[in-house]
Amino acid sequence: MVTGVSRDAGARCARRLADDPSIGTVLGVDVVPPRAELGRVRFVRADIRNPVIAKVIAAEDVDTVVHTGVVATPGSAGGRSSMKEINVIGTMQLLAACQKAPGVAKLVVKSSTTVYGAGARDPAMFTEEMAPRAIHHHGLSKDAVEVEGYVRGFARRRPDVCVSTLRMANWIGPKTDSPITRYFAMPVVPTVFGYDARLQFLHEDDGVEAIHHATVNDLPGTFNLAGDGVLSLSQAIRRLGRPTLRLPSFTASSTAAAVRRARLADFSPDQITFLTYGRGVDTTRMRTEFGFEPKYSTAEAFDDFRRSLGTGAMTRVSSLLTAGLGALRG
Amino acid sequence: MADADVIPIGSGGRPGRGSGRRTTPSAAARALAGPGGRTKKKARVDKRPDAGETPVEPVGAVPDVDGPEAPAGFDFAGLEQAVRGLFGEDGERRVAEWLAFLRRRLTGEYELDEFGYDSDLTDQVLLPMLRPMVEKWFRVEVRGIENIPSDGSALIVANHSGTMPLDGLVTQVVVADHTGRPLRTLAADLVFQTPFVGELSRKGGATLANNDDAERLLRQGNLVGVWPEGFKGLGKPFAERYKLQRFGRGGFVSAAMRTGVPIVPCSIVGAEEIYPLVGNIASLARLLGVPYIPITPFFPLLGPLGLIPLPSKWLIEFGEPIRTDDFPDGAADDPMLVFNVTDQVRETIQQTLYTLLMQRRSVFF
Numbered sequence: 118m119v120t121g122v123s124r125d126a127g128a129r130c131a132r133r134l135a136d137d138p139s140i141g142t143v144l145g146v147d148v149v150p151p152r153a154e155l156g157r158v159r160f161v162r163a164d165i166r167n168p169v170i171a172k173v174i175a176a177e178d179v180d181t182v183v184h185t186g187v188v189a190t191p192g193s194a195g196g197r198s199s200m201k202e203i204n205v206i207g208t209m210q211l212l213a214a215c216q217k218a219p220g221v222a223k224l225v226v227k228s229s230t231t232v233y234g235a236g237a238r239d240p241a242m243f244t245e246e247m248a249p250r251a252i253h254h255h256g257l258s259k260d261a262v263e264v265e266g267y268v269r270g271f272a273r274r275r276p277d278v279c280v281s282t283l284r285m286a287n288w289i290g291p292k293t294d295s296p297i298t299r300y301f302a303m304p305v306v307p308t309v310f311g312y313d314a315r316l317q318f319l320h321e322d323d324g325v326e327a328i329h330h331a332t333v334n335d336l337p338g339t340f341n342l343a344g345d346g347v348l349s350l351s352q353a354i355r356r357l358g359r360p361t362l363r364l365p366s367f368t369a370s371s372t373a374a375a376v377r378r379a380r381l382a383d384f385s386p387d388q389i390t391f392l393t394y395g396r397g398v399d400t401t402r403m404r405t406e407f408g409f410e411p412k413y414s415t416a417e418a419f420d421d422f423r424r425s426l427g428t429g430a431m432t433r434v435s436s437l438l439t440a441g442l443g444a445l446r447g
Numbered sequence: 448m449a450d451a452d453v454i455p456i457g458s459g460g461r462p463g464r465g466s467g468r469r470t471t472p473s474a475a476a477r478a479l480a481g482p483g484g485r486t487k488k489k490a491r492v493d494k495r496p497d498a499g500e501t502p503v504e505p506v507g508a509v510p511d512v513d514g515p516e517a518p519a520g521f522d523f524a525g526l527e528q529a530v531r532g533l534f535g536e537d538g539e540r541r542v543a544e545w546l547a548f549l550r551r552r553l554t555g556e557y558e559l560d561e562f563g564y565d566s567d568l569t570d571q572v573l574l575p576m577l578r579p580m581v582e583k584w585f586r587v588e589v590r591g592i593e594n595i596p597s598d599g600s601a602l603i604v605a606n607h608s609g610t611m612p613l614d615g616l617v618t619q620v621v622v623a624d625h626t627g628r629p630l631r632t633l634a635a636d637l638v639f640q641t642p643f644v645g646e647l648s649r650k651g652g653a654t655l656a657n658n659d660d661a662e663r664l665l666r667q668g669n670l671v672g673v674w675p676e677g678f679k680g681l682g683k684p685f686a687e688r689y690k691l692q693r694f695g696r697g698g699f700v701s702a703a704m705r706t707g708v709p710i711v712p713c714s715i716v717g718a719e720e721i722y723p724l725v726g727n728i729a730s731l732a733r734l735l736g737v738p739y740i741p742i743t744p745f746f747p748l749l750g751p752l753g754l755i756p757l758p759s760k761w762l763i764e765f766g767e768p769i770r771t772d773d774f775p776d777g778a779a780d781d782p783m784l785v786f787n788v789t790d791q792v793r794e795t796i797q798q799t800l801y802t803l804l805m806q807r808r809s810v811f812f
Contacts, residue, residue, distance in 0.1 A: 237639040240659040241562040247659070311642020313649070315563045347559050349650075355555030366642070394639075397561050438550040442543060444527050 118179040120165055120211065121186030122155065123147035125294060126227070129321070130185055130328045131158040139333065144177055146170070147186070165207040171214035174221065181223040182215055183332055184208065187264055189229070189257045189295060197256070197385075204260035205267075212271040215278070223279045225331045226268050230284050230317070230341060231258040231387060235394040241315075242399040245284070245339050251394075256385030265339075272337075281331040286343035286398065289418050290321035291425035299382035300392075302426055306354045307372050310363040314350040314395025317343040320418035323411040330409050340407045341398040344415035350392060357423055366393065562660070563649035566629065573651050574620055580613075581620045584758050585717060591765035592625045594711055600665045601768065602703045603630065603672045604792050605713035606691055606800065607680035610722035610741045613756060614715050618672055619651070621763055631664050632672045633657075633699075637737065661702040672713075673699045675789075678738040682727070688719035689804060691797050697782075697789040700771075704779040704788075707772035712792050714799035717761030720810050722746070759810050762803045766795055 119134065121127035122145030135143040135157035145151065145158040146165065163173050165186055174182070186207055188200050215221045233243045236251025249262075265282060272280040287297045300306065319327075319342055327342050354361050364372055373384035403409055413421065530542045548571050551557050557567040581587050595601060605618060615632055622630040632648075633656035639645035654660045656673065664671045674680065679692040703710050726742030746753030769792060771778075778784050 237645065238636045238655065240657055241654050242659075242663060244659075311646060313563075313646045315559070315561075315649075347561050347563065348555075349559055349563060349565075352555040352557065352559065355553060358554070395563075434553060438546055438553065441526060442546050442550065 118144040118146060118174065118177070118181070119158070119183045119185060120146045120207075121184075121188075122158065122160065123149045123151040124185075124188075125153065125292060126288065126321070126324065127185040128153040128155060128158075129292075129325045130183060130227075132156050133325045133329050134158075134183070134332060137329065137333065142177075144173075144179065146173065165211045166202060168210065168214070170211055171217055174214050174218045178220050179218065180220055181225070181332060182211070182221055183225045183227075183328060184211060185227040185328070186211075187227060187229070187257075187260065201260060204257075205263050208264045208267050212267055216271060216275055221275075221278060223332070223335070224268070224271070224281070225328060226264070226280070226282045227328060228265055228268075228282050228284045229257065229261045230286050230343065230396060230398050231391070232261045232265055232284060233396055233398065234258055234387070235314075235391045235396045237394055239394065239396065242397045243341070244399040245341055245402055251390070256387040258387040279335045279337045281336050282339040283327060283331060284339065284341045284398065285324055285327070286317040286319045286341075286415075288321050288324045289318040289422045291422060293321045293422070296383050296385075296388055298422065300384075301353070301357060301359075301422070303359075303376070303381050305360050305362050306357075307362045307364050307376070308350055308354070309369055309389070309393045310365045312366070312393045314392050315347045315397050316350060316353060316395055316415070317347055317397060318415045318418045318422075319343050319411065320413035320421060323413055323418070326412075327407075327409055330407070334408070336407055338402075338406065340403050340409075341400050342403050342407075342409070342411070343398050343400050344411050344413050344418050345400070346415045347395075347397055348415055348419055350395065353419055356419065357426065369393075559650075562631070562652070562654045562664070564629070564631065564652040565650040569629065569651050573647070574623055577616055577620045578624075581617050581624075584756070585617060585721075585761040587617060587621060587717075587761040587763055589621050589625060589763050589765075591767075594765040594767055595622065595626050595670065596709065596768070597626065597628075598668075600668045600706070600708045601670055601711050602661075602665065602699060602708050603670060603711045603713050603765070604699060604796070605672065605674055605715055606689075606796050607674035607676040608683070608688065608715070609718035609720075609756075610681060610724050610743065611756075612674070612681060613721060614718040615672065615674060617718070617761065618713065618715065618763065622670060622672070626670070628670050630672045631669045633661055633674075635677060637678075656698075658698050658702050661699065662706055665702060665706040665708045675699050682724065682739040682741070685719070685723040685725055689716070689800050691793055691800075694789050694793045697785045700785045700788045700792070701779040703771045704774055704785070709768035709770050709772075710788075710792055711768050712766040712795045712799070714764045714766065714796050714803060715761065716763075716800060716803040716807060717759040717810075720759040721756035723757075757811075760807070760812055762807065764799055764803060766799055769795075 119127060119131040122131045124147075127147070128145070128151050131143055131145045132155060134140050143158045145155055145160045146163050147160075148162070148164050150162065151160060161173055163169050173179075187204050215224060230243070232249065233239070233247070234249040234251040238250045240247065268280060268282055272278070288295060289298060323344065324342070348356075351361065369389045370386065373389060376382050376384065531539050534542060548567070551567060557565065559565050595603070603618070603622070605614065608614060615634070619630045619632060622628065629652050632653045634648055634653040636655055638648050638653065639655060654664065661671060661673070675695040676692040677695060683690070683692060700710070722741060722743045724741050724743060728740040728742065732738065732740045743753060769788070771788070774784070
């Protein structure tokens, strides 16, 4: 059973699982019917915030639950309070239902590296054991921490269930529509003056593969998943060839509000701190214990995403430079 | 576009106007460009300096840039001649390198390591900017450079002084110039909270001083520099110059022990005199959340002029490495042993400081 299939990431995970002949039936659950083609996935309209989900699990004799229903954007969920409701209460209800279902043997949770927060006191690379240094009181970051808390509680109460928590770096790719991809798609990209965040990305195909990998193998534990290497924010924007607008940090929240009103991108305060300080996660365990090798590095994933956008204004400047170089070389 | 008229440019490496025939690129240009076509058109399309190793980028996708009339108003033949006339043959290579660098910066085609260290920027901009300060202003004299291992990791531990952490920057330049290896420094969290300073420090190879980062850097075989006195050493009054403060909590020793890396003590003489700290505006410092606001004989009296460091003569001596790989397992978790090694390092640096001070003829010469 896959939750959150009406959104793109969930739908792709469900499709990928359905394409695997070793998996019998894939059940997709969401509140609204999916717009994307689901293929072999059987869609069940149910709300994970509601105890009805327990009946679905019991009736369909579900043995594996893949929870991709954590929402990152308040806009798509219809406001922050609704987003929190879906993320936290939904997870609670889902886990309560799983706990009552003896047939459930595996739980895969798509979490996020936002659980580590972002701040000036962060180590360069977070390993899975490290606690966040900067606690966020907003948005996805807080929800992700709470969701993981409930998942840990569930793992304690049901030690027979194999629980994999996948802390994924920001998904990026031509098909991903997230605050971060919308941010990079803006014609002029605002950044915080005087800071340059380190970013890691996970290509959307790798993300889907990782969910599949965790579903078909027994890999209990918490794993950081990200592409190799880091890009700095300024470097990423330069690769896009878009002009940057560097704004002092005290204007960040008003800029975010203006950008939201202009319907360009949707920022929460935790995303602003992320784009200020950045974050890096250690992926040693992803290779050793989880046994997963992403196909795209951070830079390759970003390049793939870049191809889906047009070229920006700065690309012209660099082609002029290229021409100048050519001339100097005779 | 293949059969378009070829506009010959260049003068075959000799000064003067282009001869009008097909010319060969200059030696410098050949070295940069590698094998490739010789016409202007081909140079634009194929001869990007790194077309071979970097991912294909959508420059070609921009309409009308690669066309013959694209850079309208830009006389590149004239540019080439102007460059050659101004800087000579070697200058042409340097300008070409600079343009290549500028182009990499504009397109973002450079690599950062996981700590955010930008070797391209550091080698091309940051270190060359600091070098005159090291060589001309402070006239740094370096001793015992052979004590820094030429490969493998080492932890360089130095005394901290001078109100502003210029000693860190100078040591970084010195190590880079003498060993050819970058020195990765560990900096206080205040550095990363400060706009620009934090950004540049990360790009220059610094990371937050904590055990996780230090051990990570050491495991990857880096030279790591640490100033364990921290702000206590930097902001001590001028009267206490060359008296080492407490060496933190010995975290650097346990990091070295866990990774089995030698500790190289480093004594820096001269940094104490660059901004003689005679007072501290404590209330303003508390208000701004910084450890101190310095009062020196020239600051804030002379305003920004007071920010120019005094041109003291610097001596930097790297001492014999202290091995940490022969301690038993779990030594890093033995606080007594860690304190002892910390004291040993501290004593070594203090003694070397006294010796160097005895040898110094005067503060400024």
